[in-house]
Amino acid sequence: MSTETTPGGAYIHNIGYRHYDGPRLGRAYARRSLFSQSLRGAYGLGRSAKSKVLPMLLFGVMCLPAGIMVAVTVFTKAGNLPIGYTRYAIYLQAVIGLYLASQAPQSVSRDLRFKTVPLYFSRPIERADYVMAKFASMAGALFILTAAPLVILYAGALLAKLDFLDQTKGFGQGLVSSALLSLLFAGIGLVVSALTPRRGFGVAAVIAVLTIPYGAVSAVQGIASFRGSEAAVGWLGLFSPITLIDGVQSTFLGGSSSFPNGQTPSTAAGVVYAVVSLLVIAGCYALLMRRYRKAGL
Amino acid sequence: MRIPPPGLTTGVAGAPTVESVTVIVTESLSKRYPRVTALDRLSVDIAPGVTGLVGANGAGKSTLIKILLGLAPATEGTAHVLGLDVTKDGGTIRERVGYMPEHDCLPPDVSATEFVVHMARMSGLPPTAARERTADTLRHVGLYEERYRPIGGYSTGMKQRVKLAQALVHDPQLVFLDEPTNGLDPVGRDEMLGLIRRVHTDFGISVLVTSHLLGELERTCDHVVVIDGGKLLRSSSTDEFTKATASLAVEVTDTDAHPDGTEALRAALAAAGAVVSAGGPGTEGFASPGHVLFVEAAGEQIYDVVRDTVAGLGLGLVRMEQRRHQIAEVFRDADARTGAQAEGSGTAGQDAGRPAPVGGGNGA
Known part of the structure; x- marks a missing residue:
């Protein structure tokens, strides 16, 4: 508690150690803080300039086609958007996959690799809080990525004076579809990348998990369609994440599917698609909880 | 050993602190894993001040800290930290204590300031307070301009300071420091020990610090607890140690x-x-x-x-x-005593064989 005066008349205060008497906001606040930090981190905010490049670039790539479609619709005075709201994400699945592969490992592998996880668990938050915050932030980041172009499309559609009710309904369905996609992809991406503390492995594994089943499903669907077993096509989509979403959106959300011949799964199959999607999301959460049971301290 | 209920005073002879409330009490605390017994009926009470926890690798130090933070359930026995039960009030305990792990735990791509602010918020501090406390704490542990640079470029000594800062940033009442001098050169070691002493004398925060070097702890600690194989070997004030073995x-x-x-x-x-x-x-x-x-x-x-x-x-x-004391010495003393006390209990002979090789690598 000493105060020194320098010749210039300036003061140097040594106020010693001060105790903190302010509020401690506890577990829920810490969980929110972790959520917002992770969500910002998924777009490189609060991180180095270098780590902003890829997420921002992919965000731009995701929005660009929407902008072009809007421009085309407005200038050609077409009566319809060239692509349905719910199908937009399906078309650009490669971009979403890349984004997930780059950011999911960033979100979880980093904490594992640098052993920061014990620092979290030595604080008020618990395992469930950590997993929930990470899951929610990844899903949130994906939702921003997939919903932003829909907003552009919707705004463009209104500018082009397309039917308001029609467009609003489509937009709403699109948002539901992208929310489901965000949860599903976030879960899969986080589970895969939480398996390895190595970021490179995580990136490769996420890409593999998203593309290999899709390639396999598409190929088998193509063969089935060629051989005339149309019923099988509808069910095969269950086996890859993006066709799962495709099945749900084409059955319930008024979209058309990317399956061969634009075939839409039957309502029964659609219900199964929706149930399987939700089960996979829940399963991913359970797997993450299991993963962090061992990782603490 | 006398186990007082939490909150009651224990007359620890010669403890320099004014308030003599125990900060940690354990009663026949055991932790058994399927193949190992990490803690074996450990009963100890620790008063405010700087307490050293000494033991060889695998003696149960880290397990004890884990239980005290409420992160691992004890197999049997009870433990209280700051008067709170570790099984029921883990969250509250973790809000009031700080923990500095033994291993590296810092991401290299963020600055010390950003990292410690984030950790302060994880402890429940509002954003503004988190930033103020971070600046204060980093200054107290001796990090100045370098705190804005990414941690990846820090020396081991600076990293240890950041680790200490994140444990202190929320102004805890008690900190657990797990091997804080690990990997430091002699000068860095002295500075870190001085800093630990200051955490108690200047900041008024009680400290539980683990080490496998007794000589190091006797300069810093008011009280030393020695455990081996999950058992309490000795718990006494540092003065007694020095007096007995100088x-x-x-x-x-x-x-x-x-x-x-x-x-x-x-x-x-x-x-x-x-x-x-x-x-x-x-x-x-x-x-x-x-x-x-x-x-x-x-x-x-x-x-x-x-x-x-x-x-x-x-x-x-x-x-x-x-002579610098080595663990082996204490083990030998303690064995002589337990051997005399627990004659014919059957475990004494098994214990006596163990500690001898422990001290060899720990030349102080």
């Missing part, structure tokens, strides 16, 4: 007049009334125990006695130094 190591040259200088000195010192032994406790750490005499340091005058005796014999004094 000795001088003396090494001399041989001369023509005295072909065996060591033996001549021993005889002369014994004649002068000093208590001398050739191989003191824990001698295995020394290269040539045969040429070293251990003189019990009864008081200040012993230095003069040794000097005068050596000069009188005309020998060359190679060294005269205060």
